[in-house]
Amino acid sequence: MRTDAVLLCLAVLSCRSTPAPKAPEPSPSAGPAAPEPAAASSVPPSPANPPATQVTGAQPPVPNAAGQPETPPAPVEARTSAVETPSAPPPGIDLSALDRTVNPCNDFYRFACGSWLARTPIPEDRPQWGRAFSEVLGRNEKVLRQIVEQDARGEPDPANPFAGMVGDFYATCMDEEKAETASFATLQRELQAIDRIEDPRALARRVAELHRGGARAFFGFASRQDSRDATHVIGGVDQGGLGLPDRDYYFRDDRKSQELRGLYLDHVARMLAMSGDPQADAHAHRIFQMETTLARASLDRVARRDPYKVYHRLDRAGLLTVAPHFEWNDYFAILGAADVQAINVTAPEFVRALDGLLARGNLDDLRTYLKWRAIEAAADMLGARFVDERFRYTRALTGAKVLLPRWKRCVQMTDRALGEALGRTFVTTTVGTEGKAMAKEMIVNIERAFEANLATLGWMDDAAKKASLYKLHKIDNKVAYPERWRDYAKLQIGRESLLENVLSAARFETARDLAKIGKPVDRGEWRMTPPTVNAYYSSSLNEMVFPAGIMQLPFFSPEAPVPSNYGGLGMVMGHELTHGFDDQGRKFDGDGNLREWWSPRVAKAYEQRAACVAKQYDRYVAVDDVHLNGRLTLGENIADIGGMKLMIAALRAKRQGQPPTNVGGFDDEQQAFIAFAQVWCTNYRPEAARTQALTNPHSTTQWRVNGSISDNPDFASAFKCARGYPMAPANRCTVW
Numbered sequence: 001m002r003t004d005a006v007l008l009c010l011a012v013l014s015c016r017s018t019p020a021p022k023a024p025e026p027s028p029s030a031g032p033a034a035p036e037p038a039a040a041s042s043v044p045p046s047p048a049n050p051p052a053t054q055v056t057g058a059q060p061p062v063p064n065a066a067g068q069p070e071t072p073p074a075p076v077e078a079r080t081s082a083v084e085t086p087s088a089p090p091p092g093i094d095l096s097a098l099d100r101t102v103n104p105c106n107d108f109y110r111f112a113c114g115s116w117l118a119r120t121p122i123p124e125d126r127p128q129w130g131r132a133f134s135e136v137l138g139r140n141e142k143v144l145r146q147i148v149e150q151d152a153r154g155e156p157d158p159a160n161p162f163a164g165m166v167g168d169f170y171a172t173c174m175d176e177e178k179a180e181t182a183s184f185a186t187l188q189r190e191l192q193a194i195d196r197i198e199d200p201r202a203l204a205r206r207v208a209e210l211h212r213g214g215a216r217a218f219f220g221f222a223s224r225q226d227s228r229d230a231t232h233v234i235g236g237v238d239q240g241g242l243g244l245p246d247r248d249y250y251f252r253d254d255r256k257s258q259e260l261r262g263l264y265l266d267h268v269a270r271m272l273a274m275s276g277d278p279q280a281d282a283h284a285h286r287i288f289q290m291e292t293t294l295a296r297a298s299l300d301r302v303a304r305r306d307p308y309k310v311y312h313r314l315d316r317a318g319l320l321t322v323a324p325h326f327e328w329n330d331y332f333a334i335l336g337a338a339d340v341q342a343i344n345v346t347a348p349e350f351v352r353a354l355d356g357l358l359a360r361g362n363l364d365d366l367r368t369y370l371k372w373r374a375i376e377a378a379a380d381m382l383g384a385r386f387v388d389e390r391f392r393y394t395r396a397l398t399g400a401k402v403l404l405p406r407w408k409r410c411v412q413m414t415d416r417a418l419g420e421a422l423g424r425t426f427v428t429t430t431v432g433t434e435g436k437a438m439a440k441e442m443i444v445n446i447e448r449a450f451e452a453n454l455a456t457l458g459w460m461d462d463a464a465k466k467a468s469l470y471k472l473h474k475i476d477n478k479v480a481y482p483e484r485w486r487d488y489a490k491l492q493i494g495r496e497s498l499l500e501n502v503l504s505a506a507r508f509e510t511a512r513d514l515a516k517i518g519k520p521v522d523r524g525e526w527r528m529t530p531p532t533v534n535a536y537y538s539s540s541l542n543e544m545v546f547p548a549g550i551m552q553l554p555f556f557s558p559e560a561p562v563p564s565n566y567g568g569l570g571m572v573m574g575h576e577l578t579h580g581f582d583d584q585g586r587k588f589d590g591d592g593n594l595r596e597w598w599s600p601r602v603a604k605a606y607e608q609r610a611a612c613v614a615k616q617y618d619r620y621v622a623v624d625d626v627h628l629n630g631r632l633t634l635g636e637n638i639a640d641i642g643g644m645k646l647m648i649a650a651l652r653a654k655r656q657g658q659p660p661t662n663v664g665g666f667d668d669e670q671q672a673f674i675a676f677a678q679v680w681c682t683n684y685r686p687e688a689a690r691t692q693a694l695t696n697p698h699s700t701t702q703w704r705v706n707g708s709i710s711d712n713p714d715f716a717s718a719f720k721c722a723r724g725y726p727m728a729p730a731n732r733c734t735v736w
């Protein structure tokens with residue numbers, strides 16, 4: 001669950017804003033984590049099958065933590081020179097990626113990416129491979145590996161007080177033998193504790209322990225801003241507790257869905273058996289029945305995008321009434337939120353169904369279900385048998401052929417558990433002061449373009465324009481890394497059990513998160529770690545965040561030509577800004593509050609425009625017979641269409657009065673469009689494309705490019721596309 005009402009990011013399969021080690025994640029979404037209105041990713045989060053650009057731990061820093069050194073630490077000469085940055089592509093557009101046999105007016109994605117797509121295989125251990133996100137991720141992984149290995153060798157970054165902890169975590173993770181023994185022993189203790197549950201109060205206390213350690217049992221609980229009053233941090237109960245990627249997977253009738261259910265059932269049984277359950281098959285069936293009951297009462301992903309449908313301030317008293325068979329008082333006491341009163345419940349019907357399950361269910365079934373949740377959460381930290389069995393299941397969703405090498409999984413786990421401790425050293429090797437200043441200037445230019453465009457909109461009245469301008473001017477921008485790093489001083493990381501370390505990190509994060517309830521909103525918090533190759537907009541905070549991870553080539557470089565910087569990072573900025581005004585974001589005012597701040601007439605005009613976009617993307621095929629879901633992807637598509645308009649307008653303003661450039665025969669604007677498209681050059685395995693289309697709010701990359709390009713008249717002018725070509729249709733959809 002997310003701490004925020006709506007949080008939308010840029011990249012595919014990676015919109016997990018939820019800190020990974022943190023407890024209550026509603027039905028597996030990655031992402032990106034399934035937040036309040038899910039902008040989530042699809043595949044069960046697991047380092048064994050990472051989505052291509054998995055967003056990892058995103059725990060915000062402790063405000064005013066005692067003894068926090070000012071950040072960022074100054075780069076340390078000796079150390080940074082020892083960290084060799086693997087080579088990035090040359091700055092600017094990649095002419096060798098083009099397929100010049102394709103007419104850009106027919107299929108711009110193929111034109112910009114064709115040769116790259118043909119020559120670039122998907123690595124065996126990946127579900128998909130893209131020219132920007134995946135390659136930057138791959139380079140970041142190597143940089144991070146050098147950092148964690150130095151830390152683990154006993155040569156920790158002297159400027160980072162938590163470098164030793166990072167080293168201990170990584171070293172323990174790399175020790176596969178201890179995963180077989182010490183981690184398995186940790187799991188056995190958890191399972192024995194579940195066996196000792198004899199009554200409803202003990203059950204609730206054990207659910208709280210599981211949540212503290214990051215397991216997804218029954219439902220999720222976390223802090224969040226109150227959508228109706230963004231100055232208040234309250235508690236949030238969300239649906240959850242499923243093992244398949246989404247509630248619809250329990251009910252779809254097609255052959256692939258049936259096969260996947262069979263595979264999942266078999267997977268649950270094998271994992272239970274390996275953990276010592278003599279009745280594993282029968283228990284797996286009972287677990288599946290319970291999950292199906294929960295799935296039936298869960299909101300689907302499209303419904304979860306409506307911030308009104310997930311807002312129900314029942315508070316503690318209401319929660320106790322809706323679900324009297326769960327011992328909430330015991331639960332909150334053990335979780336560490338004994339006094340919480342103000343609570344939003346995203347899906348009251350779900351909580352009611354859960355209550356029915358608890359009222360009817362026998363204790364043996366409930367214990368079995370909780371054991372499965374504990375095993376599932378622990379799987380990646382256990383020995384090879386468990387990791388391999390987990391991969392056997394997740395590969396059906398990703399198509400990956402082999403497991404990621406251990407070091408990559410361990411780098412990801414370290415980032416997830418200790419993201420801001422690791423990120424602290426990472427940023428000294430990447431973004432410099434010059435890059436930060438340039439990026440900030442680009443944001444200003446994008447915001448100016450939004451303001452200029454706002455003045456021209458015929459469908460808005462003056463009141464709505466004025467309020468939108470207020471919202472625009474209130475947006476807070478964060479670039480590269482936090483002003484203040486998280487303080488991990490209270491976290492204990494040992495060198496014995498990886499699972500114990502992961503549980504400790506999750507408990508630390510749960511405590512940090514719940515401590516926010518009832519306190520003023522911390523505006524310094526980051527929901528993505530600095531190495532993350534992604535960006536996000538948060539409606540409740542009304543802020544945009546661009547981590548250091550994405551401020552690299554091919555998105556951006558101080559050395560790159562201006563047009564390619566705008567087509568890359570500038571487009572990302574336009575995209576995130578437009579999220580503030582997409583079909584979800586527009587429902588929150590400049591102060592982050594959910595309310596009707598437009599007249600019904602303006603809102604209706606907006607809805608009509610949005611409906612055009614939904615219909616447009618419904619037509620696109622992701623893979624085989626699977627179409628994109630125009631309503632699920634609506635916010636992202638509006639952000640792409642609007643972002644492109646802003647990017648080109650900002651580029652024009654920036655280049656005004658300067659001599660035009662020419663790269664490979666392409667002028668400034670053509671270069672910007674090509675740079676944008678080349679960020680998205682991606683080869684997918686069919687399984688990954690299917691999972692993305694069914695669960696992810698981002699369209700597949702071909703349509704992110706061709707969909708938004710075809711709605712942009714500046715593109716048609718730049719490439720001289722006559723009206724009627726696929727990239728220059730007679731009827732375009734324009735929201736902003």
Ligand SMILES: [Zn+2]
Binds near residue numbers: 008575579636639
């Ligand atoms: Zn987005």
